[in-house]
Ligand SMILES: Cc1ncc(COP(=O)(O)OP(=O)(O)O)c(N)n1
Ligand SMILES: Cc1nc(C(=O)O)sc1CCOP(=O)(O)O
């Protein structure tokens with residue numbers, strides 16, 4: 001019989017038989033630990049209340065992965081059942097069980113206790129436990145339409161298959177009133193809180209020391225403080241008293257994927273996953289001993305999903321925008337010799353990002369124009385962005401769109417353009433810049449810096465705004481507004497490594513020369529990350 005680390009409880013004969021069968025499968029499949037997968041296979045193979053429910057949902061051996069397929073025939077299943085029936089429970093070697101199985105069994109026991117059946121656990125409760133542990137087994141059940149709400153009514157009816165409850169010499173489960181059950185629950189919470197804390201630290205250290213991003217470091221730190229506040233609602237004495245690291249079978253288990261990570265991004269992805277899973281565990285198990293914390297863990301988990309999106313987006317944007325120090329806003333009416341010659345000149349001089357900014361051009365004409373610029377930018381290995389119009393960006397397969405504070409919201413544009421297109425957002429103060437990072441923008445415009453005739457402004461953010469952004473934001477950002485070869489050094493001294501320029505290039509007699517000069521000034525300063 002599995003060596004369950006809980007207090008003595010009752011199992012129905014069907015549940016007992018199913019657990020024996022699951023344990024047999026561990027030996028036959030030559031796997032090392034008993035998991036929820038073998039429990040589901042055993043529930044399918046045996047003849048019990050759960051078997052009947054599973055067959056109603058067409059959940060059969062065919063629903064399971066390849067190693068279980070040899071049991072798909074009636075003879076093989078009968079053969080296995082016969083073996084199980086012929087063996088006495090004492091002769092079966094105990095095996096280790098996965099954390100997910102332990103967790104599912106705990107839920108099964110609690111559900112049985114909840115029904116007032118004195119913790120007499122039936123196969124339908126085992127099934128209930130499987131439905132409440134996230135993972136591949138739950139996914140199989142979900143896929144077939146078996147969900148907690150559909151199983152719920154079945155739990156209140158007596159089994160037609162199972163015989164009288166058996167008292168067995170196994171240690172199972174928690175009733176939340178028993179001291180050992182509380183200890184087990186606190187042990188789960190303690191382990192999950194430690195795992196979550198560790199995951200948070202790994203991410204925070206990357207943001208702080210590798211990215212050097214003051215704004216995101218602050219956001220992650222705030223999250224950690226929220227997490228600490230939620231954990232402080234647990235009884236700290238019970239939490240520590242439940243800890244048993246040396247007796248934890250999980251401390252020595254490491255999978256090959258834990259031993260090697262391909263990149264910093266892979267480390268981050270793994271730690272976000274670890275953090276999210278631990279938060280889910282905290283949310284579920286705090287419902288048993290500290291109910292009021294559960295919604296807090298849920299909120300923190302959603303915040304973590306959001307922050308994962310923001311951080312991964314930022315890394316992608318930095319990668320795609322690497323080497324883009326000078327950003328040209330191309331407007332036909334500002335160009336001496338037409339926008340075609342101007343942009344071709346600038347690309348030849350080494351420009352790597354162009355925005356088509358045409359406020360008056362009719363749509364058809366704009367599409368034709370953008371298609372031509374698309375060809376030139378492709379040939380030069382440069383990015384093409386369209387001002388204001390996600391539809392045109394899609395139509396001409398541009399690399400992205402630039403939006404203003406009053407244009408299309410970033411989130412809506414993202415739905416249209418997908419994850420791989422770039423979305424730039426204009427910002428005029430530090431709060432807008434912070435909000436832009438949170439919104440998942442790929443870069444920001446930071447301005448207006450100096451007075452300009454290209455666009456009318458009543459207020460200027462100036463060099464001070466550049467300094468504020470330089471101090472805390474590592475999402476790519478471009479100062480903009482009246483910048484030219486005469487004042488670019490002031491912008492660079494304020495902390496910028498990039499700039500967006502329109503009039504000074506479009507309106508130049510020789511756009512090639514001006515572009516080259518500006519690019520040299522950036523190169524002398526330092527290359528943008
Ligand atoms: C790089 C960059 N920054 C800012 C702007 C301005 O965009 P917006 O505020 O939407 O104003 P218009 O350009 O649409 O007049 C920009 N286009 N590019
Ligand atoms: C279009 C635009 N947006 C700005 C902002 O601050 O959001 S400044 C600006 C004008 C940029 O052109 P030039 O380089 O000719 O001044």
Ligand SMILES: [Mg+2]
Pocket residue numbers: 387388402403404407
């Ligand atoms: Mg706009």
